[in-house]
Amino acid sequence: MTETNYISENLDMVQKKIKEAAARAGRNPEDITLIAVSKTKPVLMLQEAYDAGQRVFGENKVQEILEKEPVLPEDISWHMIGHLQRNKVKQVIGKAAMIHSVDSLRLAEEIEKEAAKQDILCSILIEINIAAEESKYGILPEEAPAFAKQLSAFPHLRVKGLMTVAPFTENPEENRKYFRKMQQLAVDIKQKNIDNICMETLSMGMTGDYEIAIEEGATMVRVGTGIFGERNYNK
Ligand SMILES: *Cc1c(COP(=O)(O)O)cnc(C)c1O
Numbered sequence: 001m002t003e004t005n006y007i008s009e010n011l012d013m014v015q016k017k018i019k020e021a022a023a024r025a026g027r028n029p030e031d032i033t034l035i036a037v038s039k040t041k042p043v044l045m046l047q048e049a050y051d052a053g054q055r056v057f058g059e060n061k062v063q064e065i066l067e068k069e070p071v072l073p074e075d076i077s078w079h080m081i082g083h084l085q086r087n088k089v090k091q092v093i094g095k096a097a098m099i100h101s102v103d104s105l106r107l108a109e110e111i112e113k114e115a116a117k118q119d120i121l122c123s124i125l126i127e128i129n130i131a132a133e134e135s136k137y138g139i140l141p142e143e144a145p146a147f148a149k150q151l152s153a154f155p156h157l158r159v160k161g162l163m164t165v166a167p168f169t170e171n172p173e174e175n176r177k178y179f180r181k182m183q184q185l186a187v188d189i190k191q192k193n194i195d196n197i198c199m200e201t202l203s204m205g206m207t208g209d210y211e212i213a214i215e216e217g218a219t220m221v222r223v224g225t226g227i228f229g230e231r232n233y234n235k
Contacts, residue, residue, distance in 0.1 A: 008052035009044060010227045012035070014210075020215035032214055033078050037206075037224030040231045043068050049227065050076065058100075058222050062088040067209050069095055069127055081203075081222055083137050090139065094118050100163040100222075103127040103138050108151055122156060125163040127175035128185065130178045131192040133167060139190075141185050148189050150195045161201030161219070162186050172209035179204055179216035186217075 012165070014034060022029040033195045035058040038046045046057060050073060059065045060082025076110065077097035084092070084101050089183060092099070093114040115122040127146060129138030139147050151159050164182055166175040182204055182216055190199040205213025207226035214221065 007048040007227060008160045010229075011049060011052050011054055014223055017211055018214060021164045021211040022099070025215045025217075027214070031219055033220045035081070035203075035220055035222045036230075037081065037222050037229050038068070038228060039064060039082070039224065040233065041228045043071055045228055046072055056097075056229075063078070065095055066091060079220075079222075090114050093122060094120055097125045098125065098160065098201075101127045101131075101137065102151075105150055106145070108154060108157060112156050113153040119156050120156065123158045123159050123160050124151075125201060126151070126159060128162050128164045128184075129184060130164045131167045131184055136165060138164065141181065143193060144185055145189050147202050148192075148195055148197050152194045154196075157196070159197045161199050161203065162189075163201075163203035163220075166204065166207070166209060166213075172212045175209045176212050176216060179209075179213045179218065183217035 018032055018034060019029045020030060033056055035056050036049050036054050037058040039060045055075060056077050058079040058081040065078050078095060078101060079098050080092055080096040084099060084107060086107055089110045110136055111122055126144060127138040128141055129136045129142055130141060132140055148159060151189045162182055166178045169175060182202060186199040186202055201220060202218050203220040205218045205221040207223050210221040210223055
């Protein structure tokens with residue numbers, strides 16, 4: 001079997017599971033965006049996914065967006081989902097439809113500066129370290145409302161919601177409590193009616209746990225392995 005077949009079959013399967021999870025939660029599947037996480041994968045594989053109808057891709061390195069974006073169709077929207085260093089901001093502003101990983105005031109300041117230079121509005125999410133893991137990036141949940149307030153002062157940022165990378169676990173049910181906590185946190189922040197801050201987007205759920213994330217309110221799921229197969233970082 002060629003790679004073509006398996007990518008489009010995987011996409012169909014993931015879309016089907018998204019619909020089923022949405023149905024279980026009484027949600028409209030159209031309110032959930034599938035981000036195909038294509039990090040480390042060659043453009044040929046992204047093209048296969050594109051040909052199967054996929055238009056939203058996620059990368060965790062600025063360099064990979066810069067390499068892939070010019071050689072793939074223009075109607076792809078690129079999401080920056082990985083940790084972003086301030087010295088890379090300049091290159092990714094205007095290329096990424098959304099930056100999911102804003103987790104410090106200094107990074108937000110840099111994004112504001114570059115977006116202002118280019119005279120564009122930059123859509124961002126606040127990354128939350130929902131399980132307060134040592135190893136993870138993100139703002140602690142209890143600090144998120146104050147952080148949102150700080151971000152509202154930046155005229156070229158548009159805060160669209162929250163993102164998290166839930167703990168790695170064999171049993172996705174264990175992450176349900178964290179996804180629920182994310183949804184509650186979004187509601188709490190929304191209720192504060194902060195200028196320029198909207199909480200319509202909840203980016204959470206990966207290959208192992210996206211169905212549970214959808215049941216708990218995810219509006220964007222980031223699926224890599226489930227579409228493109230395992231990643232090989234050693235080649
Ligand atoms: C790699 C990555 C994903 C996708 O992970 P899979 O388990 O392969 O689906 C999602 N989100 C982020 C931030 C990632 O870095």
